[in-house]
Amino acid sequence: MSQTSHTLAAGGDNPRPTGGVQGPQRRLRLAAYPSLLAMPALLLLIAAMGYPLLTVTLRSFSDPAWGMQNYVWFFSTPVNVTVLWRTFSIAAWVTIVCVIAAYPYAYLMTAVGPRMRLVLILCVLVPFWVSGVVRTLAWVILLQDSGIINSVVRLFGLDTVKLIRTQTGVVIGMAQVLLPFMILPLYSVMRGIDLRLVQAARSLGARPSLAFLQIYLPLSLPGVFAGAIIVFILSLGFYITPALLGGPRSTMLSTLVQSQVLSLLNWGRGGAMGVVLLVATFVLLALAAPLMRQRHKQASRS
Amino acid sequence: MAASNSKERGAAIDIKAATKRYGNFTALDDVSLHIEPGEFMTLLGPSGSGKTTTLNVVAGFTDLTSGDLAVGGKSIVALPAHKRNIGVVFQHYALFPHMTVGKNVAYPLTLRGMDKQARDRHVARALDMVKMADFAHRYPAELSGGQQQRVALARAIVFDPPLLLMDEPLGALDKKLREWLQLEIKRIHRELGTTFVYVTHDQEEALVLSDRIAVFNQGRIEQVGTGRQLYDEPATLFVAKFIGESTSLRGDAQTSGGETSLTIAGQKVVAGGKLAGGQKPVVLLRPEKLSLARTNTPAAAGQNSLTGQVSEAIYLGSGSKYQVTLGDGSVAIVRATLEATPFSIGDAVDLRWSVVDAKLLADDDRADMTMT
Numbered sequence: 001m002s003q004t005s006h007t008l009a010a011g012g013d014n015p016r017p018t019g020g021v022q023g024p025q026r027r028l029r030l031a032a033y034p035s036l037l038a039m040p041a042l043l044l045l046i047a048a049m050g051y052p053l054l055t056v057t058l059r060s061f062s063d064p065a066w067g068m069q070n071y072v073w074f075f076s077t078p079v080n081v082t083v084l085w086r087t088f089s090i091a092a093w094v095t096i097v098c099v100i101a102a103y104p105y106a107y108l109m110t111a112v113g114p115r116m117r118l119v120l121i122l123c124v125l126v127p128f129w130v131s132g133v134v135r136t137l138a139w140v141i142l143l144q145d146s147g148i149i150n151s152v153v154r155l156f157g158l159d160t161v162k163l164i165r166t167q168t169g170v171v172i173g174m175a176q177v178l179l180p181f182m183i184l185p186l187y188s189v190m191r192g193i194d195l196r197l198v199q200a201a202r203s204l205g206a207r208p209s210l211a212f213l214q215i216y217l218p219l220s221l222p223g224v225f226a227g228a229i230i231v232f233i234l235s236l237g238f239y240i241t242p243a244l245l246g247g248p249r250s251t252m253l254s255t256l257v258q259s260q261v262l263s264l265l266n267w268g269r270g271g272a273m274g275v276v277l278l279v280a281t282f283v284l285l286a287l288a289a290p291l292m293r294q295r296h297k298q299a300s301r302s
Numbered sequence: 303m304a305a306s307n308s309k310e311r312g313a314a315i316d317i318k319a320a321t322k323r324y325g326n327f328t329a330l331d332d333v334s335l336h337i338e339p340g341e342f343m344t345l346l347g348p349s350g351s352g353k354t355t356t357l358n359v360v361a362g363f364t365d366l367t368s369g370d371l372a373v374g375g376k377s378i379v380a381l382p383a384h385k386r387n388i389g390v391v392f393q394h395y396a397l398f399p400h401m402t403v404g405k406n407v408a409y410p411l412t413l414r415g416m417d418k419q420a421r422d423r424h425v426a427r428a429l430d431m432v433k434m435a436d437f438a439h440r441y442p443a444e445l446s447g448g449q450q451q452r453v454a455l456a457r458a459i460v461f462d463p464p465l466l467l468m469d470e471p472l473g474a475l476d477k478k479l480r481e482w483l484q485l486e487i488k489r490i491h492r493e494l495g496t497t498f499v500y501v502t503h504d505q506e507e508a509l510v511l512s513d514r515i516a517v518f519n520q521g522r523i524e525q526v527g528t529g530r531q532l533y534d535e536p537a538t539l540f541v542a543k544f545i546g547e548s549t550s551l552r553g554d555a556q557t558s559g560g561e562t563s564l565t566i567a568g569q570k571v572v573a574g575g576k577l578a579g580g581q582k583p584v585v586l587l588r589p590e591k592l593s594l595a596r597t598n599t600p601a602a603a604g605q606n607s608l609t610g611q612v613s614e615a616i617y618l619g620s621g622s623k624y625q626v627t628l629g630d631g632s633v634a635i636v637r638a639t640l641e642a643t644p645f646s647i648g649d650a651v652d653l654r655w656s657v658v659d660a661k662l663l664a665d666d667d668r669a670d671m672t673m674t
Contacts, residue, residue, distance in 0.1 A: 109564035200396035202383040203361055204457065218400045
C-alpha cells in the first residue's frame with residue numbers, strides 16, 4: 001500500500017514526456033491567481049470598450065490633423081457648450097425626479113408582505129423587458145398635444161400643456177426608463193436597515209418624522225447615492241429618448257455626436273465631444289465622492 | 303443619575319385587564335400586573351407567551367385592544383411612544399450605526415433640547431456608570447456585543463426615565479459575559495432606583511436579577527412572586543416545570559379524609575393535601591427533596607417510597623445527579639450530596655421523599671407542551 005502511494009508521488013515529481021502532467025500544473029497556477037477569473041470580462045472590456053475609446057480619443061486629436069483644433073472648435077462654438085450644459089442639467093433633473101419617485105416606492109417594497117413585494121418588483125422589472133424604443137414611442141402618444149395627458153387636462157377646462165418636444169417631456173420619458181436603476185439599489189440598502197432603530201429612536205423621545213429624518217434617512221443615503229450615480233451617468237449618454245421626445249431646444253450631446261459622426265463624417269469633432277463628456281463626468285464624480293464616502297461602518301447584524 | 307434617595311425615582315406601573323388580539327390570535331389575555339416603584343420585575347415565559355407583547359405595550363410600540371396602563375398613577379395608553387419617557391433596551395442593541403457612542407447616548411438629551419454642557423456631563427456620567435467612558439468616540443460597529451449592549455443601556459438611562467424596559471438584552475451574548483452583565487444590571491438598578499421591567503425566557507437569569515417574577519404562558523400570567531415563592535410554592539404545574547428542575551408523578555388517585563394518595567405502578571404513595579373536585583392530581587418533587595436508598599432498607603416515618611432503577615448517574619463535583627426510571631416508565635431526577643457508595647446505572651433503588659416536601663398540583667397538558 002505505502003509502496004503504491006510512493007510510486008504515485010514519485011511519478012508526480014518526475015514529469016513524464018507526455019503533456020499529461022501539465023494539466024495539474026496549470027490548475028495549480030489558476031488557483032494561485034484568482035484574478036485570472038476576471039480575464040473573460042476583462043478581455044471583452046478591452047476589446048469592446050478600451051480599444052474603441054482609445055481610437056476615439058486619438059482621433060479627436062489627430063483628425064483631420066494633429067492638434068487641439070477639435071477642442072478649440074468645441075468650446076468656441078456656443079451651441080456645443082449650451083448643449084453640454086443642457087445635457088448635465090437634464091441628467092440632474094432626471095436624477096432628482098428618480099430619487100423623489102423611487103424613495104417612497106422602495107420604502108413600500110420593504111414594508112409590505114412577500115406577495116405584494118413580488119408584485120411591486122414585477123412592476124419595476126416588466127418595463128425593463130420592453131424595448132426602450134417602444135416605451136419611448138408610447139410616451140410620444142401620451143405626451144403629444146392631442147395625447148392622453150392633454151385630453152385629461154382639457155377635460156378639466158385647462159389649457160393644453162406643451163410636453164412633447166420640450167425638456168419636461170424628455171425628463172419625464174428618461175425618468176421612467178431609468179427608474180428601476182434607482183429603485184433597485186435603494187431597495188437593497190433599505191432592506192438592510194433595522195426598523196427597530198426607528199423604534200429605539202421613538203422610545204428615546206423622537207416623534208416619527210424626526211426618527212425618520214435623523215435615523216432612517218441617513219442610513220438609506222448610500223442607496224440614494226448609488227442609484228443617483230447610475231441614473232445620472234446613464235442619463236448623460238441617452239440618445240433615443242431625447243431624440244424622439246425632445247425638440248431642437250432639448251437636444252442632448254449624444255444627438256450632436258451622432259450628427260457630427262454619421263451625418264458629417266467628422267470623426268475628430270465627434271470624438272472630442274465624447275472625450276469632453278467623459279472628462280466632465282469624471283470631474284463631477286470626483287467632486288461628489290467625498291460627500292458619499294461613508295464615515296461609519298454598517299453595524300453587523302448578528 | 304445621583305444614587306441618593308434613589309427609591310423615589312422609580313414609578314409604579316399598573317397594567318389593568320390588558321388584552322391584545324391580532325385577528326383570531328390573542329397575544330395578551332386579560333393581563334393585570336402591579337409593579338412597585340423601584341422594583342425589578344421580570345416577565346418570564348416561553349416564546350409567544352405574551353411577555354414581549356406586554357413590554358411593547360408599556361413602551362408604546364403596540365396598542366392594546368382593551369385594558370388600561372398607568373405609570374406613576376397616570377394612564378398612558380393614549381400617549382405615543384415618544385411622549386412616554388420610558389427607557390428601552392433592545393435585544394439587538396439598536397444602536398444608531400451612523401452615530402458615535404457619545405452621539406448615541408446624547409441623542410435623547412438632544413431631543414429634549416438640553417444644552418451642550420449639561421448634555422456632555424450627563425453622557426459622561428451614563429457612560430461611566432456602564433464603564434464605557436473611554437469609548438465615546440467609537441462607532442457601534444467597532445464594539446463587541448457586550449460593549450454595544452452597555453452603550454444601549456447608558457442611552458436608555460441617560461435621560462433619567464422613571465421606568466426602564468429591557469427585552470432579552472443579554473440574549474445574544476455568550477454565557478460568561480451574560481453572567482457578568484447580569485450582576486452589572488443588578489448594580490445599576492440598585493444605584494438608580496428606577497423601576498426595571500425585564501423580559502427573558504431564561505429562568506436562571508430571572509432568579510438572579512429579579513425582586514419578583516411574573517410567569518407568562520399563552521398570553522396569561524400564571525403566577526407572580528419572588529423566585530423563592532415560585533420555586534417552593536408554584537401555583538400551577540407550568541410554573542413548577544418552568545422554574546428549576548422537577549419530577550412529576552402521575553397515577554390513579556384516591557381521596558380519603560382530606561388526603562390524596564396515588565397508585566403508581568402498583569405502589570401507593572401519599573400525596574398530602576387535596577385538589578378541588580374533578581382535577582387530575584400530579585405530585586411534584588424538586589430534585590434536592592428526593593433521596594435514594596438501597597432497596598429493602600426501611601423508610602423513615604412520613605416518607606414515601608417507590609422502587610425504580612438508576613438509568614443515568616452524573617457526577618457534578620459538589621454532588622451527583624441521578625435519573626431513576628420508575629415502574630410506570632416515568633423518570634425522576636434526584637440530586638444527592640456525595641454518599642459513601644454512589645449508585646451506578648442499573649442499580650435497583652428506592653426513591654424516597656417526605657410527604658411534606660411534595661407539592662400536589664392539578665395536571666395540565668399545556669405544561670408539557672411548552673417545555674423545551
